[in-house]
Amino acid sequence: MMKSKEKALIVLLCVTTICVSWRGYRPCSLPQDKSLCACERCLSEDDPWFMKRFNKSVEPFLSANYNLSEDAFNWWKVSCKLARKQSLNLTFRQIVDRLFLTVLPSPDLLESSPDRCRTCAVVGNSVNLRRSHYGPLIDFHDVIIRMNAGRIEGYEADVGTRTTHRVMYPESSVDLDNTTHLVLAPFKILKRYWLPGSRLKKQTGLKPNSDSQQVMVLNPAFMRYVHHMWLKKKGKYPSTGFLALVLALHMCDEVSVFGYGADSDGNWSHYWEKLRKKKLKTGAHPGDTEYRMIQELDEQQKLRFYTGF
Template sequence: MLDKTFPQYNWSRNGFTRNRWELLFPNQKRHTAKMKFKVRTLIVLLCVTAICVSWRGYMSFSLPQDERLCACERCLSEDDPWFMKHFNKSVEPFLSANYNLSEDTFNWWKLLRDAKGNFSNFRGKVERLFLMVPPSPDVLESSPDRCRTCAVVGNSGNLKRSHYGPLIDFHDVIIRVNAGQIKGYEADVGTRTTHRFMYPESCVDLDNTTHLVLAPFKTIDFDWLTGALTTGFNGGPHWAVRSKIKANKDLVMVLNPAFMRYVHDMWLEKKGYYPSTGFLALVVALHMCDEVSVFGYGADSDGNWSHYWEKLRKKNLKTGAHPGDTEYRMIQKLDEQQKLKFYTGF
């Protein structure tokens, strides 16, 4: 027991004084200082973390509407020089009753498949079609509180045994091309379709909820659609197409020839005669979606550009007038630049 009369220590009524504690426990002061430093450091770190989280929340939810493009984790942006070299948001993907196609673009488009008729004749056909189908396209607009996800499903043989079906069906918009089949291939290609891009020679019947997107390559294609959705179309024995098809007239959309030219010039750098329907559909998706996933494009593992539902009879099958290799490389580049997600099937 400590003696109150010990000469080095000051004794007080309330116990040891601070000096006496320091003398008896010389390490206590350093320990206390370290603890205080740790506490202060922890408080500073917590404050910095809170500020960062608050700032991220502010940037995510408080940006003005014209700066916040969508609610996706990653949106297609316009600040990438490479992407903006190709992407032109001002080009309308679809025709409308009020859209004025330039005669210069018409003359470019007319040469794709040696279309008959002059510019005035073309405009008359378009006007008649828009008396029957919606005068403006049904497109889901971008919004800061919405994330528009799109799956573009091509017809490549590399879809076989891919098991992409559930992933494809998970998207909001599911775009299919030409006569791409579903029945019997659901595990690999999914079950849903919201938009089907096709032209007369590749037409199929559609259910009442699917948008028919006409990819016109000649002026008679407008006549065909008008007739095929009403009383029937008679194109003569030289043109073997179906005279009638099943589709919802209220969901019809028509690809803009100016958009087709833009894809050929800007995205494919004028390679090939004209873009494939599949590549046109893919670039449309970049214009109308916030996140794009691509399936079923390119050759199969043996290098053949075959369809997944067909038994391949002709080896070394290529893409004809379409610049298939150029289109494929562009899809790969878009995937590398994280502008879309490319599922190769291999």
């Protein structure tokens, strides 16, 4: 009888030791509910501070059958300059119908699973990336999101080599390869951007039908949610970079953030450019508010913020 108890105790100690040893790789306890993901800590796990801001029910991407609320459409028109005289007086449904002539009707997203840990690297364009040597760390992630004209060639050691998603607005479009999803931030939408042969399609190299699966469009309701819930309506609208960051929180279980913030002199400059305009700010974007929120998310252990050197 004593030997049986001793054997049981030894087995229990062995199991406990294994759990502790592997804690850095994946949480382990006896007993435990099945985790929502295979990461050490899943973003979607309940946390009062986070859940006051994070709304999983908001769809990040627009789909062909999505019905936008009147409040969200009005915010979109005013905040994103759709109401200007040069913009066409189109209804939301007319815009969507034109858009999905060449864009996949419903984006395919990888959902959370106890069997995987979805990791995102969000790579901003801040001068703080210079000489950071973050490149290999960035490339290690599953999803790598870049913004607008952020350059790679010549900066690989600091910014990495891979891109899975590039968030752009039409005026800032750049050439994309066939492994990168275009995530279109619909600022200043005009009719010409959605027609065959448009400047957007020429610049990105997109061809109707064959490349439609590579295009995703941010949902105006998602953009409004980021502005209202995450930024408390500061500024006229969120920056492309901050939209990309919140998008990553919705797409991944672990998020790492690189290349955000002003330089030591307070200039919001890009890592590939020589700064000519001193005291460069963020315009209509609430840059300081966005930066403080990134810092807070890091402090709350909801993402890892790599600030550069």
